[in-house]
Amino acid sequence: MLPFCLEPGLEACVLYKDGKWLAFNRSCPHAGIDLLVGGDIEDLSELNAGVVVGCPAHTYLFDPVVGTCLWDASRGLPETPPLQTYEVSERCGQIWVKPRPLPKPVAKEDWDQARADALQLALVDKALARKFPD
Numbered sequence: 087m088l089p090f091c092l093e094p095g096l097e098a099c100v101l102y103k104d105g106k107w108l109a110f111n112r113s114c115p116h117a118g119i120d121l122l123v124g125g126d127i128e129d130l131s132e133l134n135a136g137v138v139v140g141c142p143a144h145t146y147l148f149d150p151v152v153g154t155c156l157w158d159a160s161r162g163l164p165e166t167p168p169l170q171t172y173e174v175s176e177r178c179g180q181i182w183v184k185p186r187p188l189p190k191p192v193a194k195e196d197w198d199q200a201r202a203d204a205l206q207l208a209l210v211d212k213a214l215a216r217k218f219p220d
């Protein structure tokens with residue numbers, strides 16, 4: 087994982103996880119907690135979600151590719167703004183990042199609270215299993 091600074095006060099990170107480059111702002115869109123200090127980055131492919139980032143403060147979930155908030159404590163359509171993510175490319179032995187456009191809010195008819203809850207529980211389970219293996 088490589089943290090980088092885009093401008094004073096705006097820090098992001100780039101990492102290679104499960105064969106993909108991911109880059110996103112370190113600051114959680116909910117309340118600004120640093121996602122890299124105690125946060126979780128888990129592969130939830132078994133739920134067709136891919137890699138998901140969990141904030142250490144209130145366990146909100148974000149898609150680190152498009153930035154969508156996947157679960158928040160409103161227990162409904164997320165009110166939390168999306169996470170700024172970046173397109174990553176390798177050129178001439180260097181890593182380049184370019185901000186992705188922020189995703190549109192999820193439409194009410196497309197929201198699945200049961201799926202959101204399943205993702206949240208799966209991320210917490212994996213994080214706990216990793217931190218407390220026995």
Ligand code: FES
Nearest residue numbers: 114116117141144
């Ligand atoms: S600060 Fe990240 S979920 Fe609240």
